[in-house]
Amino acid sequence: MTSNLLSIGASGAMAAEVALNLTGQNITNASTDGYVRRSANTVEVASASSWSVANDLSLSGVTVTGITRNADTFLEAEARRTASDTARANSTVAGLTDIESAVENSGVFTAIGNFQNALTALNQNPTATSLRAGVIQSGTTMASAFQIAGQGMSATRTGLQVELGQGLAQVNTLATQLASINNRMSASAGSATAASNVTTGDRANLMDQRDSLLNQIGQFANLATTINPDGSANVNLGGVSGPPLVSGVTANTLASTTNANGTMALAIGTAPVSLSGGTLAGNQAALVKLDQISTNLDTLATGIVTTVNTRQAAGVNLAGTTGAALFAGTTAATMVMTTSSGSAIATATAGSGAASADTTNLIGLNNALTLIDPSGTMNSLLTDISGAVQSAKTTQATLRTLSGAAASSLSAEAGVDLNAEAVNLVKFQQAFQASGKVMQVAHDIFTSILNLH
Amino acid sequence: MTIIGTTSTSNFYATAAEQLASLQSQASAISTSISSGNQFTSASQAPAAAAQMRMLQLQDSQATVDTASANKATANLQLADSVMGQMINDINQARTLTNQAATGTVSDKERASIGTQLAQIQGDLFNLANSRDSNGNALFGGGVKGNAYARDAAGNLSYVGAATSQALPIGGGQTVQSSMTGPEVLNITDAHGNATNLIDALGALATALKAGGAAAQTAAQDGLTTLANGLDATTTAQTVVGSREAWIALSMENQTAQSTARATEESQVGDTDVSKAAIKLQQLTTALQASQSCFVRLSGLSLFNIIGTN
Numbered sequence: 001m002t003s004n005l006l007s008i009g010a011s012g013a014m015a016a017e018v019a020l021n022l023t024g025q026n027i028t029n030a031s032t033d034g035y036v037r038r039s040a041n042t043v044e045v046a047s048a049s050s051w052s053v054a055n056d057l058s059l060s061g062v063t064v065t066g067i068t069r070n071a072d073t074f075l076e077a078e079a080r081r082t083a084s085d086t087a088r089a090n091s092t093v094a095g096l097t098d099i100e101s102a103v104e105n106s107g108v109f110t111a112i113g114n115f116q117n118a119l120t121a122l123n124q125n126p127t128a129t130s131l132r133a134g135v136i137q138s139g140t141t142m143a144s145a146f147q148i149a150g151q152g153m154s155a156t157r158t159g160l161q162v163e164l165g166q167g168l169a170q171v172n173t174l175a176t177q178l179a180s181i182n183n184r185m186s187a188s189a190g191s192a193t194a195a196s197n198v199t200t201g202d203r204a205n206l207m208d209q210r211d212s213l214l215n216q217i218g219q220f221a222n223l224a225t226t227i228n229p230d231g232s233a234n235v236n237l238g239g240v241s242g243p244p245l246v247s248g249v250t251a252n253t254l255a256s257t258t259n260a261n262g263t264m265a266l267a268i269g270t271a272p273v274s275l276s277g278g279t280l281a282g283n284q285a286a287l288v289k290l291d292q293i294s295t296n297l298d299t300l301a302t303g304i305v306t307t308v309n310t311r312q313a314a315g316v317n318l319a320g321t322t323g324a325a326l327f328a329g330t331t332a333a334t335m336v337m338t339t340s341s342g343s344a345i346a347t348a349t350a351g352s353g354a355a356s357a358d359t360t361n362l363i364g365l366n367n368a369l370t371l372i373d374p375s376g377t378m379n380s381l382l383t384d385i386s387g388a389v390q391s392a393k394t395t396q397a398t399l400r401t402l403s404g405a406a407a408s409s410l411s412a413e414a415g416v417d418l419n420a421e422a423v424n425l426v427k428f429q430q431a432f433q434a435s436g437k438v439m440q441v442a443h444d445i446f447t448s449i450l451n452l453h
Numbered sequence: 454m455t456i457i458g459t460t461s462t463s464n465f466y467a468t469a470a471e472q473l474a475s476l477q478s479q480a481s482a483i484s485t486s487i488s489s490g491n492q493f494t495s496a497s498q499a500p501a502a503a504a505q506m507r508m509l510q511l512q513d514s515q516a517t518v519d520t521a522s523a524n525k526a527t528a529n530l531q532l533a534d535s536v537m538g539q540m541i542n543d544i545n546q547a548r549t550l551t552n553q554a555a556t557g558t559v560s561d562k563e564r565a566s567i568g569t570q571l572a573q574i575q576g577d578l579f580n581l582a583n584s585r586d587s588n589g590n591a592l593f594g595g596g597v598k599g600n601a602y603a604r605d606a607a608g609n610l611s612y613v614g615a616a617t618s619q620a621l622p623i624g625g626g627q628t629v630q631s632s633m634t635g636p637e638v639l640n641i642t643d644a645h646g647n648a649t650n651l652i653d654a655l656g657a658l659a660t661a662l663k664a665g666g667a668a669a670q671t672a673a674q675d676g677l678t679t680l681a682n683g684l685d686a687t688t689t690a691q692t693v694v695g696s697r698e699a700w701i702a703l704s705m706e707n708q709t710a711q712s713t714a715r716a717t718e719e720s721q722v723g724d725t726d727v728s729k730a731a732i733k734l735q736q737l738t739t740a741l742q743a744s745q746s747c748f749v750r751l752s753g754l755s756l757f758n759i760i761g762t763n
Contacts, residue, residue, distance in 0.1 A: 123622055
């Protein structure tokens with residue numbers, strides 16, 4: 001017997017100690033973000049005896065060859081992709097909700113209705129100062145409502161642009177960090193292969209950091225990753241065919257340009273980046289919707305301004321002179337009522353005298369406003385944005401379910417289950433005690449041999 | 454021994470937190486809808502219902518203006534009605550007097566006296582024609598400020614009001630004219646088929662009667678025809694006004710029915726069905742309590758508790 005029972009026992013005790021250490025590490029990192037459960041990779045040390053007796057075995061116990069990092073690259077990629085989609089949905093919903101409240105809380109719809117009602121009521125007595133004052137009052141309120149909506153949307157636009165800019169800065173910082181991790185991965189690569197999960201403690205830690213960085217970038221933009229043989233990760237933004245953000249130890253800079261209509265475009269160098277996931281994509285989508293809603297609102301405001309002013313010019317006011325423009329402004333945010341005098345409203349047809357009770361022009365104005373249907377247009381604009389919010393929320397719920405499921409399966413594979421670790425703790429403690437017993441038996445055998453006399 | 458890990462510990466806690474928060478927020482949304490009485494708190498919860506609600510509320514506020522316009526129109530029409538009633542009384546009185554003047558047994562002096570009385574009635578009619586509406590404007594002048602009729606130096610009448618009476622929108626695309634113009638009430642043809650107006654014709658008759666002679670009796674006989682025409686015109690105008698009042702009343706009935714229908718619809722679309730919501734809240738609260746209890750039990754199920762005691 002060439003094997004040494006004492007050293008076998010000692011190797012077993014050492015392996016159990018490593019396993020116990022790893023269990024402890026797992027337990028303490030149970031709540032650490034991005035931590036992947038580790039276990040000891042043990043192999044039997046045994047070799048065929050080459051020179052003494054054929055078929056004899058040389059048993060030398062067990063050795064720990066490395067640390068198994070229980071990560072599944074497919075599950076990781078899936079969790080990252082779905083989390084990226086969810087992040088996009090979350091930021092889209094947040095952006096659209098902001099737009100919705102900016103338009104809806106401004107009270108434009110009610111104000112338009114009140115303005116038209118005041119004009120209708122003026123028919124009751126076109127020369128009455130109180131009714132004319134009512135029209136001016138509701139016109140001023142309507143103009144301020146448009147202003148509030150316009151300014152609210154412009155604030156939302158700025159907010160979204162700033163958020164996108166901050167996300168962009170984060171992506172660039174994370175890319176730099178990933179490049180530095182890549183550098184250390186390459187340096188410590190040795191003969192490691194990407195295919196193997198068995199690695200050293202240091203590299204397992206680097207891999208955790210690498211995956212955590214990839215997940216963080218994924219929150220901002222959807223990405224395609226390629227893990228190189230040395231364990232470093234290459235990142236392409238927007239999918240496999242997108243431009244590279246990180247290539248080995250080089251990190252490229254993602255930059256944005258603001259278009260004239262307030263939407264934002266992304267590019268790495270000269271290569272445009274089109275994203276389908278992450279908060280940046282959500283911000284971009286919200287900005288596009290904002291531009292559309294804002295344009296529609298401006299068109300509506302201009303429509304009302306032009307219609308009212310055109311009819312004004314076609315009639316005469318209470319003083320018997322041709323009506324001047326009541327409103328000014330070419331956008332919702334700049335719409336103002338230019339007069340505070342009720343007598344400026346041209347209710348009578350051209351050629352009527354002062355204080356004319358003629359309502360031809362007023363009826364014309366009412367009809368012209370009914371024709372462009374500002375309330376209906378505003379209603380469909382509101383329905384448009386609230387419908388967009390609703391559909392974004394439905395998408396968000398679906399994507400959340402998907403990313404939740406992906407995160408769960410990844411977590412079941414790579415996360416720490418304290419109950420399983422409790423079992424491991426007991427198991428390796430017993431293994432350690434058993435190895436000790438083996439050593440004691442070896443000791444007893446030696447002692448009994450030494451005591452032969 | 455094999456352990457089949459279904460999930461990691463941190464995921465268990467994250468999932469539990471998310472589920473409890475979701476139940477909590479659903480329960481809180483229902484509680485809000487019960488206390489506010491509104492089924493939805495933002496338009497994005499039900500874009501179509503919100504759009505419908507907005508239009509219903511817009512129609513409600515339009516209906517308020519329409520009702521005010523209709524009331525205004527009714528008030529003016531009633532005024533016109535009553536003024537025309539007085540005009541008819543005057544015309545009838547004038548006819549009785551003219552009838553006396555037309556008989557051959559009346560002396561010139563008596564005719565002159567009748568002429569003076571007719572001149573009085575003419576003045577009265579002139580004042581009635583210049584009545585004010587509820588806004589203080591000319592009732593038979595299309596709503597112009599001041600008088601509907603002016604008199605020139607020769608005492609001849611000229612209409613200075615608007616060509617048409619004021620049209621008021623009373624909802625549902627309907628408009629109603631809130632009075633009659635002077636010419637619609639007073640313009641007539643005299644016995645010889647000449648276009649004139651009742652007041653001028655009465656003035657001419659009064660002058661002719663005062664002048665006396667054989668021509669006075671002829672004038673009185675012609676005047677009877679003229680006054681009959683005048684009575685016709687005024688009575689017709691009064692009938693028109695009456696039918697407009699009836700039309701407004703009908704239209705208002707229709708408006709009231711629509712407004713009731715709208716209120717029902719608004720309630721169906723936007724109001725919280727309290728009993729349904731309360732049951733849903735009960736269901737959610739039960740689920741929430743059960744989930745909390747489950748969470749406490751499951752999180753207490755740690756092997757470490759047992760390992761430690763042995």
